[in-house]
Every structure is written in C-alpha cells, then in structure tokens.
Amino acid sequence: MNFFTFKFFSIALSLCVTLLLLMAILSLFFVPKFEEVLEALQSSEMLYSLKLSLMTASLSTLLVIAVAIPIAYALSRYDFFGKAILKTVMNLPMAFPELVLGLALLLLFSRTYVGDLLHYFGISIVFTKSAIVIAQFFTALPYAIRIVYAAFEGISKRYENVSRSLGYTEFQTFKNITIPLVRNGIYASTIITFARTMGAFGAVLILAGGTYMKTEILPITLFLNISYGNLGMAITSGIVLITISFIAILFFEYMEGKKSVFED
Amino acid sequence: MFLKIENITIRLGKFNLKDINLEVKEGQYVTIIGPSGSGKSILLENIAGFYTPNKGKVYLKGEDITYKNIEDRNISIVYQDYVLFPHMSVYENILYGLRKKSTEKIDNEKEVREIATLLNIDHLLERKPLTLSGGEMQRTSIARALVVKPELLLMDEAFSALDYKIKKEMRKLVKDVAKKYGTTVLHVTHDFEDVWAMADMCVVLRFGEILQVGKPDEIFAHPNSDFVANFVGTNIFEATVVRKEPDLTILNADGFEVYSSCEAKIGEKVRLSIRPENIIITTTKIETSAKNEIEGMIIKVEKRGHIMELSVQINSIILIVMMTPNSYEHLSLALHSHVFLSFKATSVGLY
Numbered sequence: 001m002n003f004f005t006f007k008f009f010s011i012a013l014s015l016c017v018t019l020l021l022l023m024a025i026l027s028l029f030f031v032p033k034f035e036e037v038l039e040a041l042q043s044s045e046m047l048y049s050l051k052l053s054l055m056t057a058s059l060s061t062l063l064v065i066a067v068a069i070p071i072a073y074a075l076s077r078y079d080f081f082g083k084a085i086l087k088t089v090m091n092l093p094m095a096f097p098e099l100v101l102g103l104a105l106l107l108l109f110s111r112t113y114v115g116d117l118l119h120y121f122g123i124s125i126v127f128t129k130s131a132i133v134i135a136q137f138f139t140a141l142p143y144a145i146r147i148v149y150a151a152f153e154g155i156s157k158r159y160e161n162v163s164r165s166l167g168y169t170e171f172q173t174f175k176n177i178t179i180p181l182v183r184n185g186i187y188a189s190t191i192i193t194f195a196r197t198m199g200a201f202g203a204v205l206i207l208a209g210g211t212y213m214k215t216e217i218l219p220i221t222l223f224l225n226i227s228y229g230n231l232g233m234a235i236t237s238g239i240v241l242i243t244i245s246f247i248a249i250l251f252f253e254y255m256e257g258k259k260s261v262f263e264d
Numbered sequence: 265m266f267l268k269i270e271n272i273t274i275r276l277g278k279f280n281l282k283d284i285n286l287e288v289k290e291g292q293y294v295t296i297i298g299p300s301g302s303g304k305s306i307l308l309e310n311i312a313g314f315y316t317p318n319k320g321k322v323y324l325k326g327e328d329i330t331y332k333n334i335e336d337r338n339i340s341i342v343y344q345d346y347v348l349f350p351h352m353s354v355y356e357n358i359l360y361g362l363r364k365k366s367t368e369k370i371d372n373e374k375e376v377r378e379i380a381t382l383l384n385i386d387h388l389l390e391r392k393p394l395t396l397s398g399g400e401m402q403r404t405s406i407a408r409a410l411v412v413k414p415e416l417l418l419m420d421e422a423f424s425a426l427d428y429k430i431k432k433e434m435r436k437l438v439k440d441v442a443k444k445y446g447t448t449v450l451h452v453t454h455d456f457e458d459v460w461a462m463a464d465m466c467v468v469l470r471f472g473e474i475l476q477v478g479k480p481d482e483i484f485a486h487p488n489s490d491f492v493a494n495f496v497g498t499n500i501f502e503a504t505v506v507r508k509e510p511d512l513t514i515l516n517a518d519g520f521e522v523y524s525s526c527e528a529k530i531g532e533k534v535r536l537s538i539r540p541e542n543i544i545i546t547t548t549k550i551e552t553s554a555k556n557e558i559e560g561m562i563i564k565v566e567k568r569g570h571i572m573e574l575s576v577q578i579n580s581i582i583l584i585v586m587m588t589p590n591s592y593e594h595l596s597l598a599l600h601s602h603v604f605l606s607f608k609a610t611s612v613g614l615y
Contacts, residue, residue: 158347161314164334165341166361166412176360180351 028242032235040236048213049221050240056129056217057197060136064193065186068144073174075145076152077160094142102135102206109134109207131208132215139203140196144189151185152178184256191252195245265323266290266448267416272310272320279306280472284320288448288465293439295459295480296452298469299495304452307469308418311450312339324415340409344421346401348393354380354404355389361412379407382441399430406438410445417442419451423458435461456496468492486526486613487537498613499538499583505530512555512609518579523555524612534614540586542611545574546604547595554606562601565592576605 040046074080075087093101109115109125118125125131159181163173179186201219208215212224218237225233267288274281281303288294296304309315311322313334321330329337340361348357358376366372380386383403393401402422409417419438423431439462442449451458459466459480466483468476476488487493493500503517505528515522517536528534549557560583564575572592574585583605597603 156345156347158343158345159349161309161312161334162341162343162347162408163349163360164314165312165337165339166408167335167338167364169333169335177349181349 025242028235028238032232036232037236037239040233043233045213045216045221046233046236049216049218049237052129052132053198053217056132056136057194060133060140060197061190061194063133063137064140064144064197065190068141068148068189069186072145072148072152073178076149077157090145091142093138098139098200098202099206101138102203105135105138105203105207126207127209127211127215129208129215132204132217135203135207136197136200139200140193143196144193147189147192148182148185151182155181187252187255191248194248198241198244266325268323269311270321270323272307272317272322274306274310274315274317276306276315279303281306281310282472284474286467286474286477288450290448291446292464293442293449293462294451294465294467295463296450296467296469297454297456297459299454302469303472304469305420308341308420308450308452311416312341312418313337338412338414339416339418340412340414341418341420342405342409342422344424346393346405348401348404350393353389354385354391354393354396357393357404358408358411361408365412375411379411383407383437398426399434402426402434403437406441410441410447413445414447417447417449419449421452421454423453424455438462468495484539485537485611486615488615490535493537497540499540500535501581503534503536505532505534513614518581520558520578522612523609524614525609526612526614528614537613537615538583538607538611540573540584542607543583543585544606545585545587545595546606547597547601549604552606553608555609556612557604557606559602559604562597562599562603565599576603
C-alpha cells in the first residue's frame with residue numbers, strides 16, 4: 001500500500017467512524033418526540049434521578065479531587081516503601097470491569113472487618129445513597145490521580161526548591177507555588193472526574209442496588225426504563241447525561257482558555 | 265570559617281560525591297568547575313538542603329546545618345533556567361521571599377525597587393516572566409535571590425543559557441551586586457570565563473571528587489594533574505629536570521631546554537604546563553626578559569571567535585599559542601612559518 005492510499009484510507013476511516021458516532025448521538029435527540037422528552041423531563045422519577053445524580057457526582061468529585069491531589073503529589077515527589085505497589089493498586093480499577101469493582105466493594109462493606117466495624121458504629125453503606133458516592137469515588141479516583149500526577153510531573157522541582165530556599169515551608173510552597181502551577185491539570189481532572197462519576201453505572205448498580213426513586217441516578221434511570229420498555233424515559237436520561245457532559249467540557253475549555261494569565 | 269564542608273559523601277546512583285572538604289571565607293566568590301556529571305550541582309543542592317548527605321557535615325558560620333530545614337537556612341539559589349514563578353509578576357517574584365521575612369509593606373516595596381534599579385529591571389516590574397528575554401529573566405531571578413540578603417548565594421550554571429554579550433554584562437553586574445551586599449557566592453559553571461572574570465577561588469571537581477582548589481591563576485598556571493590541565497586548556501608535556509640554578513629549575517623536553525621557577529629535583533621526570541596566552545610569538549630572535557625562547561614551526565592555524573589558535577611544533581612537542589588576528593596579520597604569519605616562542609620561567613608550572 002503506497003503512502004497516498006494509506007493517507008486516503010486513514011482519513012476516510014476517521015470520517016466514517018466520526019460520522020457514525022455523531023449520528024448515534026444525534027439519534028438520541030431526533031428519534032423521540034419532543035413532547036415525550038418534555039413529559040419525561042418533568043416526571044418525578046427523572047427530577048429525583050437528576051437531583052440525586054448531580055448531588056452525588058458533585059460530592060464524589062470533591063472527595064476524589066481532595067484525595068487525588070495529595071496522593072498524586074506523594075507519588076510524584078517522594079520515594080517511599082511500597083510506592084510501586086501503591087501505583088499498581090491505584091491503577092487497578094481502570095482495568096477492572098466496573099461490575100467487578102462494584103462486587104469487590106460490596107464484599108468489602110458487607111463481608112469483611114471494615115463492614116463489621118462500620119456496622120458496629122451504626123453505619124450502613126450497602127444499598128444506600130452513600131454507596132452511590134463510594135462507588136463513584138472508586139470508579140473515578142484512578143483517572144483523577146493519573147491526570148494530577150502528570151501535571152505534577154510536568155512541574156520542575158526547582159520551583160519548589162526556590163520557594164523553600166526563600167523561607168517557605170513545604171506546605172506553604174505547595175499552596176503558593178505548586179497548586180497554582182498545576183491549576184489546569186486540576187481543572188482537567190475535575191471535569192473528567194465529574195463526567196466519570198455522572199456516568200458511573202456498574203459499580204453503583206452492585207453497591208447501591210439501583211432501587212427505583214431511592215438509589216436511582218441517571219444511568220440507573222436509563223437502565224431501569226430500558227428494562228421496562230419505557231424508551232422515552234431511557235432516551236431522556238441519555239439526553240440529560242450527554243447535555244451535562246457537554247456543559248462540563250465547555251466549562252473546561254473556558255477555564256483552560258484563561259491560562260493566558262501567565263503571559264499578561 | 266564562614267562555610268565549611270566536611271567529608272560530604274552523597275550517593276545518588278548516577279551522581280556521587282566522595283569525601284568533599286571545602287572551606288569558604290565570608291564574602292568570597294567561589295567558582296566550582298568541572299565536566300558534566302562531576303557532581304557540581306549536587307554539591308550546591310546539598311548546601312541548600314535539597315539533598316541530605318549520606319555522610320559528612322555542612323557548617324555555616326560555625327553552626328551545623330547538615331539537617332537544618334531548607335527554609336531556615338537563608339541560602340538563596342539561582343538556576344540556569346531562571347525558575348521564575350510564572351503566575352507572579354516580576355515585582356511579586358522579587359517580593360516573594362521578602363514578604364515571608366517581613367510584613368512591612370512599605371519597606372519591602374522600597375527594597376524591591378532598590379534592587380530592581382540596581383539590576384536594571386525597574387521598568388519591568390509589572391510584567392509576567394514569560395514575556396521577558398533570557399537576560400531579563402536571569403536578572404529577575406538574581407534580584408529575587410539577593411533581595412532577602414542571604415548568607416550564601418548559590419548559582420547553578422546561572423549564565424549558561426545567556427548569549428555572549430549578556431553573559432559579559434551579567435558577570436560584572438553580579439560581581440558588583442554581590443560585593444555591595446557582601447554576599448558570599450558559590451557559582452557552579454563550566455565556562456572558564458566565569459572563573460577568570462569573577463572568582464576569588466576556584467574548585468575543580470571530577471567524578472564527585474575535588475581535584476584542586478586555589479586561586480584561578482594558580483589553577484590555570486599550575487594545574488596539579490593531567491585532567492585539570494587538559495580541562496582548563498593549558499599546554500602540557502613531559503620533561504626531565506637536568507640542572508638547577510638559583511630560583512630556577514632547568515628541564516629537558518624532547519631536546520630543548522625549558523626554564524621554570526617551580527621546584528623539582530634533578531633527574532625527576534615531571535609534567536610541564538604553560539598557558540597558551542602566556543606565550544609570546546615573534547618571527548625573529550629578540551632580547552626579552554623571558555627566560556625561555558624556543559624555535560618552532562606553525563603546523564596548524566585555527567580561528568576561534570576573536571582569537572587565532574596556532575599549533576607550533578618543536579621537535580615532537582606541539583604547543584598551542586593564542587593571538588589576535590590583528591597580530592597574526594601584522595607578523596605576516598602563515599602555515600609552516602618559522603617562529604620563536606618566548607615565555608617567562610614563572611609561567612611554567614610543574615607537577
């Protein structure tokens with residue numbers, strides 16, 4: 001195959017796949033009737049699911065970022081015993097099927113000392129709203145750590161050295177210098193985390209149970225309604241999920257556009 | 265002693281320092297020179313506290329600072345790549361260390377403006393670092409390091425990213441400012457001009473070991489090993505001591521005699537070093553105060569920037585001689601010309 005035909009082939013393939021994907025997304029918007037979508041949007045189930053989704057995803061995103069920043073910093077800046085193992089374990093959920101992650105979490109919180117301990121203090125996780133947050137947290141955490149870690153790795157340690165030598169402690173330096181320098185990495189990982197948590201399904205289904213109007217978040221609404229054959233509701237939850245992701249990405253682009261603050 | 269480094273050993277895998285001992289007096293400008301991988305930067309970063317040594321101690325003004333927190337040392341560092349905080353203006357960068365030491369806003373502003381004026385960046389204070397030229401960034405970085413009045417200023421290849429003209433200006437500027445502030449400076453470099461222009465004392469480092477410490481002209485004129493001689497770019501060749509005269513040692517180097525003012529025993533085989541810039545070249549034999557006058561033939565001519573580098577062969581020995589293109593033309597020199605080389609006995613080092 002000469003270069004010209006390969007060029008033609010690769011471009012044609014890209015266009016075909018993109019077109020197919022675009023058509024699939026658009027069919028979400030054009031297949032159902034507008035009234036059907038409007039009605040589904042106003043249903044109490046959809047409003048409950050949307051509200052619960054936004055609340056749990058926001059909370060788990062906050063938790064993920066709060067945990068991912070120090071973990072990524074430790075992995076990037078310090079050498080310690082077991083670092084390689086920690087890195088591998090942290091990355092495991094990315095390779096795990098989500099359902100297996102959910103099952104593993106279900107066992108952790110029901111059949112181990114962790115579950116017993118929580119039960120002793122009167123805390124139950126399995127099949128509750130907390131389970132949604134926990135499942136979302138573990139689904140998204142590895143991605144967030146990866147992005148923030150890459151951002152820390154991109155910052156020369158010399159910035160921190162200079163700040164320390166000018167009289168600032170490790171934490172003050174982290175706050176004054178490191179965090180502002182990895183700001184874009186943190187925005188990126190926040191958006192990716194939010195998108196991941198909004199769309200988390202398998203682990204949530206297993207750990208939180210996917211109960212109608214109790215632990216029902218948007219992907220669960222989609223799943224439940226497809227099972228009942230209620231296509232209108234299923235499609236509407238799909239549209240809502242896509243719209244939220246789209247807004248998140250637009251917001252990210254906007255925030256990233258503001259990075260010219262370095263070049264004023 | 266102001267700064268005392270005692271038996272410092274650091275093992276970092278690729279870069280190692282072995283039993284480093286060094287003493288620096290207050291206000292001295294010390295250059296540390298050596299090829300890449302010699303451990304120069306590790307030594308600086310150890311003094312700053314970024315690396316803890318496996319063995320040894322660092323004392324500053326008599327206090328053991330080996331394990332002292334970085335932020336409590338009052339040692340500033342300037343890197344080759346400036347390391348200015350990109351999210352802060354030039355003003356904020358310089359103010360950064362000052363703000364930590366004192367919250368007196370008015371005094372701080374005065375000090376920032378004063379050092380900015382001294383380093384010629386007072387018109388750039390509102391700018392962000394990424395909009396500055398290399399020279400401007402390095403001046404900002406030096407201002408930021410000096411404004412906190414550090415006990416010690418460490419410069420890690422601080423001028424190597426700058427072009428020749430800016431480098432020359434910076435050398436003078438830094439030397440003047442360091443003098444004005446009374447700052448002791450340790451400057452890691454691989455550029456000999458930094459050593460000539462700035463250093464009160466020079467340290468030659470190789471493979472993590474100190475090979476020689478001394479005043480720059482001592483090291484250049486009397487390198488203590490082949491490595492130092494080759495590294496600092498001096499002529500070296502073997503010779504045997506044949507006789508002695510008062511204050512003079514006379515050596516035989518491949519059939520011709522060389523006078524040196526250094527001490528050596530008769531019959532001893534030694535190495536001889538002569539700096540290329542200490543050799544005077546003439547076309548006829550003339551009377552000078554120089555003890556050495558040797559005839560040779562030009563076998564190679566190379567132009568290096570503004571300097572002509574001539575290789576002159578005397579029997580089997582080749583000496584490098586430096587001169588300006590102007591003198592080269594004036595003497596009507598050419599390849600294979602016969603010339604006379606004169607140099608003083610005091611400019612011949614033995615080791």
